Amino acid sequence: MAIVIKTDKLTRVYKTYQKPEGFMNSIKGFWNRKYVSKIALDQTTLEIESGQIVGLVGANGAGKTTLLKMLSGLVTPTGGDANVLGYRPWERKNEFLRQISILLGQKNQLWWDISPADSYALLARIYDLDPEYAKKRVAHLAEMLRCTHVLHTQLRRLSLGERMKMEIIGALLHEPKVLFLDEPTIGLDIVAQQTIREFLDEYVKEKGPTVILTSHYMDDIAKLADKLLLISKGHIVYQGTVPDFVAKAQSENLESEEVDFEGVIRRFLEDESR
Structure with a gap:
């Protein structure tokens, strides 16, 4: 290796x-x-x-x-x-x-007042990812984490566990x-x-x-x-x-x-x- x-x-x-x-x-x-x-x-x-x-x-x-x-x-x-x-x-x-990507467990990288799906769309623009590819990747990661049902809920309204799953998807969006x-x-x-x-x-x-x-x-x-x-x-x-x-x-x-x-x-x- x-x-x-x-x-x-x-x-x-x-x-x-x-x-x-x-x-x-x-x-x-x-x-x-x-x-x-x-x-x-x-x-x-x-x-x-x-x-x-x-x-x-x-x-x-x-x-x-x-x-x-x-x-x-x-x-x-x-x-x-x-x-x-x-x-x-x-x-x-x-x-x-x-x-690379870094995820600090006590700090948010996603935007607090919008849904995770909207945050991922912004991150896709930042990383210059194809929008359709980014959507498919989010869907795949959300399915693996069993959290598809909260992708369109305002981040501040999610539980701590759900927010952490959203943060993990954001950290992995560009496939580091x-x-x-x-x-x-x-x-x-x-x-x-x-x-x-x-x-x-x-x-x-x-x-x-x-x-x-x-x-x-x-x-x-x-x-x-x-x-x-x-x-x-x-x-x-x-x-x-x-x-x-x-x-x-x-x-x-x-x-x-x-x-x-x-x-x-x-x-x-x-x-x-x-």
């Missing part, structure tokens, strides 16, 4: 102003500012092959979303380099943007080769989570895109991911398969009880939060 995503010591440092308490101290801060640097991602090197679903797991603030934003070109790195489909993402070339999914099942009920998992599994088998998926629902990772990336405080601490990770954890477990993927990850996240 070809390597479609490659990073070399990719780093992102955020510099923030430390605002003092009180009005007078705030005034003084105009001339004597104190800044705090936070390393969100630290010299990350990795390679991802085409057609894989990669599960990216870590605690809140570990650097997951920062990595996705750099790989999709939304954030420029402080140091290092990255190559996605032969492009530097932060150069934001049109040829690159036509081949690389898809970044940041918490696509966050806040959804069990049925909606299962529907989206089944859809992603079927879609990747059908179209073969490369997917990086972050989630705090371990079923998403365990059931979908071909490869696991475990990130801790800006560092990738594990790269491999889910079964190998569980086997490694089992061999390191001093007690005799059986361990599963969710249990191992829970312990890891608990250790991170201390």
